[in-house]
Structure formats: structure tokens, C-alpha cells
Amino acid sequence: MIYVPVMSLDVYHNFGLEYYLMTEHHFNEPVFMLWSTTPTVMLGKYQDAAAELNVEAVKRNHVKVARRYSGGGTIYTDQGGCQFTLIYPDDRTEIDFSSGLELIQKALNQIGIKATTDSRNDLVVGGRKVSGSAQYVTSGYKLHHGSLLFESNLDLMNQLLNVDPVKLAAKRIASVHQRTVNLNEQEPSWTAADFRENLRQAVYDLTSFQEYHLTADEQARVAEIGQQRFADPKFIYGRQGQGAFQVKRYFQGGGLVKIAYSIYHDQLADVHLTGDFFSNLDAVKFEHALDGTDYDRRRVSNVIRDQLAEDPILGVDADQLVNMLFDHV
Template sequence: MIYLPTDSLDVRHNFALEYYLMTEKRLLEPVLLLWSTTPTVMLGKYQTAENELNRPFIEANHIAVVRRLSGGGTIYNDQGGCQFTLITPTQDKAIDFTSGLKLVTRALNQIGIKAQTDSRNDLIVDGRKVSGSAQYMTDGFRLHHGSLLFNANMDWMSQALKVDPVKLKAKHINSVHQRTVNLIEQQPHWTAAEFKQRLEKALLSMTNAKTSRLTPAEENRLQTIAGQHFSEAAVWQRDHRQFDHVHKRYLKGIGVIAIAFNLDSQRCFSAVKISGDFFSNINLEHFEQSLIGKAYQQGAVAPVIERQLQQAPIKGLHPEQLTALLF
């Protein structure tokens, strides 16, 4: 394993670093990153910003906003927490959090943090979330990145994020604050910097990682990638279409899935939009286009959905569930 230290607190730089390592550097060994950010909200690839983010609060407090290339839900983090990234060469195209979460959990346990995995993609302490993970794939590589909350500003988190009422109801909670906790409750005498240093030491010891750094030319390349793929303006771009039908559901182990659509005078799909906090490598534009012109009948739609999900599955979702949601 190779460890690449990064001192940047700019989430766009750090996401650009991930992307560069996945698509251009393409190292033949696994890569580990451990990094922090200024106050930042990170939107999942398939989410809609206006549904997830409190824009007036975010802009008033100069909180950075970025859309990830991975699915999952929106997270908040700041210098009171940190992020981990694991990039693994693989030909397996399935989303799988097992090995990454196992490594991070072992490291946390080693430094005296009693964390464990839950059934999906989170790490929890006493039933409350301390870490959320997400993944995306490129040709030949899997990227697993996640947050770790040590002493993050929970009040800002609560005000910056708008959690879907469908999800809150399904989880039997009233707010994001109720479900999350800072790890400082377990180690109240540590600073966030000390937590990160201890975690770094444990991870390097467990993986025998070799430390490496990028060249100045490579660092310059990251600036270009950040502008191309992680601009704030792109997050706030809106889909101005008006939809007549919106079907939404929280599916345990999968997440929130919403399907908005219009039908023409012949009861055929004329517009479709799918969004949510699910995990997938799916090209939603291609998926949505595959339904345009199809009759709004289960017999016509079911084979299309099955073919699309065979090509790019949504983690945990059976095609029949998505068909049922449409109807």
C-alpha cells in the first residue's frame, strides 16, 4: 500500500487528487489518503441540491459545497473531523464496503475507539453514526471514501443539511443530530489533530504503507481537475423541468429512491428523473432515456428496467422494486 499525505483543506483539491489517482496516475498498489477540510458539505452523485442543502445557511457561513462522484447521501465535515480514502486496483465492478470498513474499524479499535459497522455503509458507536462511506468505480479501480466525525460542528451540520422526511420517518428519528455522534465522547482529552495523528499511525502500522508524494507538476494538474469536475456552480445547477408525478420511497439497505416523470397524451413517458442516496455506478441519463416513449404499463417497463440494472446495478435493489415504485 502507498500512503500519500495531503495537507490541503480544500475539498476540491482532495477530490481532484482521488480522481487523478484513479484515472491518470493509476498506481498498481492500493493507495491510502487521510485528509481534512474546512467546513464543507459533500453532495452524493445522484442527489438534488435543493432537496438536501440549506443554501441560505451554507452561503451565509461560507461553507464549501461539492458534489462527489460517488453515490450515497450528503455529509458535512470540517477540521473537527477527517476523511479517509482507499483506492484499490480491481476488475470487480461491484460496490463493496467490506474490506475498507474492516480496515478503518480495526484502526479505530486499536486507538481505543469502540466503533463497528452497521448493515449498509456506516460506522457506528452505541448505535449512533460516526462515519458514512461511499464508493465509485473507474476502469480497473475502486474508490472507497468516508468521513470520520471527531469534534465536528454538529449544530452547523444540522442547519446545513435538509434530511428527507421519508428517511427520518423510516429510521424513526427526528433529525440528523439525533442519529450522529462525535468520537470525542469516547476520547474527551484528545484534539481533532491528535485523533487524526493516532489514526494515521495505526493505519500505516497495519498496512505497512510506503509514504510517497506528488510532484509540483502533478499538484498543478489537480487544479485543472478540480475546476473541471468539482466546481461549486455545478452543484447548484437546477433541473427546471416540472414533473406531474413523483414517487419516492426509503428502502432498507438501499436508501431513498425518487422517480419523477411525465406522461404524454398516449400515456407514454415523456420525461423521467431518478434521484436518491443509493449506491451505483449507473449512468442515470442513459437509464432515463431508455424509458422515454415507453408505455406506462408494467409489462412494457419491467424488461427495460431489468436490462438497465443488469448493466449497472443499484446496490441492494432488485429490478422489481424499482418497477413497483413507478406504479
Template sequence: MIYLPVDSLDVRHNFALEYYLMTEKRPSEPVLLLWSTTPTVMLGKFQTAENELNRPFIDAHHIAAVRRLSGGGTIYTDQGGCQFTLITPDKDTAIDFSSGLSLITGALNQIGIKAQNDSRNDLVVDGRKVSGSAQYMINGFRLHHGSLLFDANMDWMAQALQVDPVKKQAKHINSVHQRTVNLIEQKPNWTAQEFKRKLEKALLNITGAQIGYLTAAEKKHLQEIAGQRFSETAVWRSDNRKFDHVHKRYLTGIGVVSVAFNLDQEQHFSAIHLSGDFFSNINLQQFERSLIGKAYQQRVVTPIIEHQLQQSPIKGLQPEQLTELLF
């Protein structure tokens, strides 16, 4: 394993680094990163910004906004916490958080924090969330990245993020504070910087990773990738289509799944959009094209959805669940 030290607090630079490693550097062994950001909100790949983010607050407080290449939900990060990234050569395209979470849990336990895995992608301490993860695959590489809250600004988190009412109702929560906690409650004498240093030491001890470095040319190239792939305009660019039908549900172990669609006079799909905080490598444009022009009939739609999800599964979701949501 290679450990690459990351000094940048710019989320776009750090996402560009992840992307560069997977698509161009293509290492022959796993790569581990540990990094932090200035105040930032990270939108999941399949989410809609208007539903998840409080833009007036984000703009007023100069909070960076970026869309991830991974699915899952929106998170808030700042220098009161840190992010981890594990990039692994892997031909398996199924989303699987187990190995990455085991590594992080082992490191946390080694520094005296008794975290454990809970639900699909979270780590909890005493039943409250301290870490969320997301994942995506590109060309034979798996990327697992996640956040760790140590002394994050919970007030800013609560105001910057909008929890979907469907999720609020399903999970019986009223605010972000109800389900998240800072690890400083476990280690009140540590600073966020001390926490990150101790975690780094534990990870290096567990993995035996060798320290790697980027060249000046590589660092310059990351600036280009950041501008091309992770611009702020991509976060706020919205789908301007108006939909007559919107069916949304929170599915345990899967997340929020929303399907919006229009039908023409003959009751054929004229427009459709799938969104949510689920995990998948699905190509949304391809999925939507497969249904345009098809009759809004369960016998017609069922085999199409089965084929699409067989090609690119949504983690935990059975085809019949999506069909049921449509109808």
C-alpha cells in the same frame, strides 16, 4: 500499499486528487489518503441539492459545497474530523464496503475506539453513527471514501443539512443529532489533530504502507481538475423540468429512491428522472433515455428496468422494487 500525505483542506483539491489517481496515475497497488476540510457539505452523485441542503445557511457561513462522484447521502465535514480514501485496482464493479470498513475499524480499535459496522455503509459507536462511506468505480479502480466525526460542529451540520422527510419517517428521527455522535465523547482529552495523527499511525502500522509524494507538476494539474470536475456551480445546477408524477420511498438497506416522470397524451414517458442516496455506477442519462417514448405499462417497463439494472446495479435494489415504485 502507498500512503500519500494530504495537506490541503480544500475539498475540491482532495476530490481532484482522488480522480487523478484513478484516471491518470493508475497505481499498481492500493493508495491510502487521510485528509480534512474546511466546513464543507458533500452532496451525493444522485441527489438534488434543493432537497438536501439549506443554501441560505451554507452561503451565509461560507461553507464549501461540492458534489461527489460517488452515491450515498449528503454529509457535513470540517477540521473537527477527517476523511479517509482507499483506492484499489479492482476489476469487480460491484459496490462492496467490507474491506475498507474492516481496515478503518481495525485502526480505530487499535487506538481504543470500539467502532463497528452497522447497516450498509456506516460505522457506529454505541449504536450512534460516527462514519459514513461512499464508493465508485472507474476503469478498473475502486474508490472507497468516508468521513470520521471527532469534534465536528454538530450545530452547523444540523442547520446545513436537510434530512428528507421520507427518511425521517422511515428511521423515526427528527434531526441529525439523533443518529450521529462525535468520537470526542470516547476520547475527551484528545484534540481532532491528535485523533488524526493516532489514526494515521495505526493505519500505517496495519498496512505497512510506504509514503509517497506528488510532484509540483502533479499538484498544479490537480488545480485544473478541481475547476473542471468539482466546481460549486455543478452543485446548485438543478433540473428545471417540472414533473407531474413523483414517487419516492425509503427502502431499508438501499436508501431513498425517487422517480419523477411525465406522460404524454398517449401515456408514454415524455420525461423521467431517477434520484436518491443509493449506491450505484448507473448512467442516469442512459437509464432515462431507455424509457423515453415507451408506454407506461408494467409489461413494457419491466424488461427495460431489468436490463438497465443488470448492466449497472443499484446496491441492494431488485428490479421489481423499482418497477413497483414506478407504478
């Protein structure tokens, strides 16, 4: 395993570093990174920023907004926690959190924090969430990244994030705060820096990783990617739709799926797919494939099956999406 030290607290730079290591500097063995950010909210690939964020609270508290290339939900990060990234050679395209979560779970256990896996992508301590994960793939490589709460500002997190009532009801909780906990409850004598160093050392003990330091030219390229790809407001805020109909459902093991659409002359139009689900699906391609399709269950089903054949949605099948478009009318 290779360990790449990350000093930057800028989320755009750090997402740029992930992308660079996924697409331009390939290692033949897994790469591991630990990093932190200034106060930031990170949107999932398929989410609508206007629906997920309390925009006024974000502005008032000078919080950065970023969007991941991975699916899943919106998270809050700050210097009181840390992010972990695992990049490894893998030709499989399906979403699978087991290997990445296993390493982090073992490392946490080694430093005295008894974490277990829960549902599709979380680590929990005492039944409360301390870590969420997400993934995306490129040709021959898979990236698994996640967050770890240590002494993060959970009150601010609660102000910044709008969580859909459908999702809260499915999880039988009243707020995000109710389900999350900081790890400093387990180790109150540690600082956030202590936690990161102890975790780094535990991963070293488990893997005997070797450090790799980027050259100045590589650092410049990473900064360029960060600004061009991840700091672009169109990329961050672009997932918005205004269909005449809006349907949403929470699927256990799949997440929240929202579909906005209109019907003109008995055909689908203005289709817009959002949510906190996991997939490698190209949402724009999916939407364009449905636009102009006759509003007929069989024809819509055929289009959706074709789109999901190559890039399925984890925990959600074609029939469930078809039902969303027809059963509420």
C-alpha cells in the same frame, strides 16, 4: 500500501486528487489518504441539491457545496473531522464496503475507539453513527471514501441538511443530530489533529505503508482537475427534475429512491432519478431510456431490467422501481 499525504483543505482539490489517482496515476497496490476540509457539504452523485440543502443556511455560513462521483447521502465536513480515501486495483464493479470499512474499523479499535459496522456503509460507536462511506469505480480501480466525525460542528450540520421525512421515519429518528456523535466523546483529551495522526499511525501499524509525495507537475494537474470537474456549478447543482408525478420510497439496505416523471400520450416523459442510493448507474442514460417508453408495466419493466443488468442499484431491484412508477397511480 501507499500513503499520500494531503495538506489541502479545499474539497475540490481533494476530490481532484482522488480522481487523478483513479484515472491517471495508477498504483499496483492500495492507496490510502487522510484529509480534511473547510466547512463543506458534499452531495451524493444522484442527489438533488435543492432538496438536500438549506440553501440560505449554506450561504449565511459561507459553507462550500460539492458533489461526489460516488452515491450515498449528503454529509457535512469540517476541520473537526477527517475524510479517508482508499483506492485499490479491482476489476469487480459491484459496490462492496466490507474491505474498506474493515481497515478503518481495525485502526479505530487500535487507538481505543470501539467501532462496529451498521447497515450498509456506516461505522457506529455506542449505536450512533461516526462514519459513513461511499464508493465509485473506474476501469480496473475502486475508490472507497468516507467521513469520520471527531469534533465537528453537529449543530451547524443540522442547520445545513434537509433530510427527507421518509428516511427519518424509516430510521425512527427525528433528526440527523439524534443519530450521529463526535468521537471526542470517546477521547476528550485529543484534538482533531491528534485524532488524525493517531489514526494515520494505526493504519501504518496495520499495513506498513510507504509514503508517496506528488511532484509539482502532478499537483498542478490535480488542481486543474479539481477546478474543471468538481468546482463546476453545473456539476454541483445539475441534478434537478420537475416531473408531474414524484414518488419516493426508502428501501432498507438500499436507501432513498426518488423518481419524478410525467406522462404524455400514454408515454413516460421527463423521467428524473435521484436519491442517496449506491450504484455505478449512469442516471442520465437511465432516464433517457425510459423517456418515450409506453406507460405499460411490462414494457417499462423490460427497459429498467436492461438498464440495471450492467449497473445494479445496491439493495434495490427492478421490480421495486417498476412498482414505484405504477402502484401509486
